[in-house]
Amino acid sequence: MSDDTELPGPVPPPDRLFAADRPKNGRAKCKRCKMTCEAGALRIAKLVPNHFSTSGLWTKHWHHPACLWEVFSRQRTTTKKIDDPEKDIEGWEDLVQEDMDEIVAYLRSQGATVATPTATRKEGDATPKAKKPRTGGGGAKKEVKETARPASPPPPPQPSKDDYFRAFRKLCVELSAEPSYLAKTAIVTKLFTEGTDGGENITYL
8 A cells, every 4th residue: 555645635735734643554654764654653744746646636745753854854945844833734733742742842953933732632532523513402303204104905805605615616516417508607697696695796706
């Protein structure tokens, strides 16, 4: 995996040209010494233009703090350095006190006048997340919509005597005993119109 993190940032550059955090994993490598930036340890990145991107993106080059201080000592005086960590470092407000003090100590060693920072996070705290606005206690409750249940099918009608197989067997016996086709037709017609009980039509055949 690449040790650079590509960011959506067209030219001109972002407001903060540096970033700092404590990575959860140790996959990124220091741009200067090529060694891994250990998980849970402070690392600082320089944001530089990505010349391989056609859309003008910016990329983060991560460094160990000591390696970045070495880079600062060798670069041109006109090249951007960290002057005010609060304005120059992305993620400054999320650092723990130990990391803030390390950066401020270096800047003061270079003659910069930097106010003593006070961290809002303690070591071991999770990275703060944006809080969602909460509604008051008297806010309207969400209405639970009940899904309409499909109507139950009507119960089947009670079977009559004509619905049983013995009625069909009786019909077959009567038809086989009658040689006339007209008489056979009359027998079937009577069964369908009057039924075996003399009044109810056949419900099931």
